[in-house]
Amino acid sequence: MTFRLFARPGLVAPFKATIAALLALSLVACQSTELTTAGLMSASGPRAASALAGEAEIRGQSTLVLDYAIGRTLYEEAAxxxxxxxxxxxMMTLYLLxxxxxxxxxxxxxELVVSENAVSKPPAKIGLKAGSTIRVRDAAQAIAVKSANDVATVIAENLGGSEDGFAAAMTAKARSLGMSRTQFANASGLPDPRQISTARDMATLGRALLSRFPQYAPLFSVTEFxxxxxxFKATNKLLGKVxxxxxxxxxxxxxxxxxxxxxxxRGGRRIIVVVMGGEKGKERDAKVAALIDQYLGAAQFAER
Structure with missing residues (x-):
């Protein structure tokens, strides 16, 4: 599936594909997952999002451990x-980028153009200025390391024309990847009751991101940029420590x-660990580290 990259003056040449084409193609591709036209367009309506998959639990806890090579679930709890x-x-914002x-x-x-809307997003952010531009490589690194909300909106607006349009493309892509209980309403993950997912769907997305785009995996291992x-230091505190x-x-x-x-x-074997709903960051990190030790064995076998 493709969608239109919305060109701005002096940015990039316009392309033939349109967001409407994405939605039409997505509908055809997603019929096997029972995604209706109303469901596909429901990124613009909070009621439709609830009808699609229900309401998320406040600080609900979920865990899933996935064997990366074969996609087999090794452990799950409320996944x-x-x-x-x-x-x-x-992760989905980067997938589409x-x-x-x-x-x-x-x-x-x-170069991606920075809007006033993007600049207005709350932290985490890297402090972009309205009317400026940011290179794609810098935007991707800022997302992977700092989880910058201003940059996520820049990507959404430049690729989708608007954050709503990009969110529709995100949800369509989720369906094509088999993420049946995920609905996106924005590119950053900032609070929105329509923005819902599961640990299983996030594991599916993480595996798809790495397997489809291995050349960009080093972006996620950077501890500072x-x-x-x-x-800016990485938000993933396990890097360089576990x-x-x-x-x-x-x-x-x-x-x-x-x-x-x-x-x-470790030892030639890779897993993906998903922990959602931790009370504190350190508690979450400790749980992930313990699961890695449990399913990959002692740390001395780690491959750097």
Missing amino acids: DGLRYPASLTK FETIGEGRLSLDS EYGGKS PGVDGLKTGYIRDAGFHLVATAK
């Missing part, structure tokens, strides 16, 4: 319970609690 995904959402690059509609050196004269951990994404909003989708490799 299908509806949760607010918070910034785990940004990488897909657009792969289709030749953007390059890593393309610089932009605009400032240094042997074998080399990605993926953290998330937090008040109603969600502390989330982490982590990927780790």
